[in-house]
Amino acid sequence: MADNDLGDFLRNGRSGLRPEEVGMASYGTRRVPGPRREEVAVLAGINADYCTRVEQGRERRPSAQVLDALSRALRLDDARGHLHRPAGTAARRPRRPRARPGQPRSRQLMDGYPHTPALVLNRTLDILATNALADALYSPFHPADNLARMTFADPAGRTFCQDWDRAAQATVANLRQAAGCQRDDPRPHGLVDTLTENSADFARLWGSHTVRGKTQEAKRFLHPDVGPLTLSYQAFDVREAPGRQLVICHAEPASSSAEALHLLGSIHATRTRPSPRGADRT
Template identity: 45%
Template sequence: MLAGVSTDYYVRLEQGRERRPSEQVLDALARVLELDPAATEHLYELAHPRPRQRPVRREEEVAPGLLRLLRLWDHTPAFIRGRWMDLLATNGMADALYGGLDHNDNLLRLCFLNPEARAFYPDWEQSAALKAAQLRTGAGTDPDDPFLPQLVDELSDQSAEFVRIWARHDVLPRHTERKRFRHPIVGELMLSYEVFTINSAPGQQLVIFQADPGSPSERGLAMLSSLVPPPQEPVLVPQVGAAPRVHRQI
């Protein structure tokens, strides 16, 4: 009633039988439901998805130039994550931060499927909700992506906590944030991070952590650097019929 649409039309929207709502209807729904800017953008993405070239396989490749950049960035953790929150490439500091943890090839699997995650992320509930919201935001940009349902099904089958948080339908764009870690050797770290979109590889993002100057966390990162082995050249593994793919460790 408040949005000025009929009950029958709204039901068709919810059930997916009406796929082309007008912008006036979307504006009215966003206003009546009091959606924030991120949720409003998600609503528009679902209603009017942009044509995209979908990947034909699960693996994502990282450009050699980005790998060189990661290799040069050696004083704070940094990694490249893919559209499904896979860690596609890491520098030595990121390996030292996440090393030894099961499922550390994917941030969602690490958070929801590794029992040690609750110790590694002291603010686990907040971290888990953020990752699920970011995944749903990414799903809204390409709702017909063939690989996202596989990941959601896997997490739902193995984690009741993921089912609970995913059912909230939160959306949140990836942005600057502060995050607490509890490393088994160097202790607690409070790090902020910046996320940079990689225009040449849609869906990939460069994430760089840093600590406040002069803080205990900066000293903790200095300790963490002592765990990093000398840098090595990336290892390229040729695949039949495909371009070389780079192992995550660099």
């Protein structure tokens, strides 16, 4: 962790905002594009000198209330867990409901979407379950186990993701959120350490302290079997397993991507169909 990780994160949050986005008039020469420290202090309702000391690393233990106010002022609500982590003041987690006994319904839900890829992810972007079309979509990866590893450490990642830079930034942002939400879980931190050690691109992006929530922008893929695909997606929380999401990818109806998905499903079904008994094995 950097010597002033919290300050670096706050500076990055300021520079990522335009003054008008937070209701501040832009005037004078600005050394950074975003709001000044004094303006952030006004928005957060805290003393300007104290705000400066926090950002400069002279105040190492700001209260949870101050960090919450700064996260609201900088529009970093999605990154609230990560903001608390370097200061050691993580907010108490809400008590998780006990999982209901019985078989999870995620598999039934995924199988109910035979014409579109569906998968279940956890916060660390591990792929926990897939339907047949999701298996076909991610078939270029070996193995298709974790979206972050697939993006940064699998040779297929850069070719498969046509907007690789955007996908890489979103992946790092999601892992930042996971690390903030799961402070005591070694999985996200171990994954970050591994990717930092093995991917210079990941290390660079991780050092930028960027944390953003998920967007609903369409993603562009290039599949070796069917060519270009443009897919939108919707994510749904799995109530019986907090922290997991069911992700449904879909193509625009009657589009070339929809036709490509249909073809991909046919190819995958043919490849995975058992050979007829007695077929020639020579």
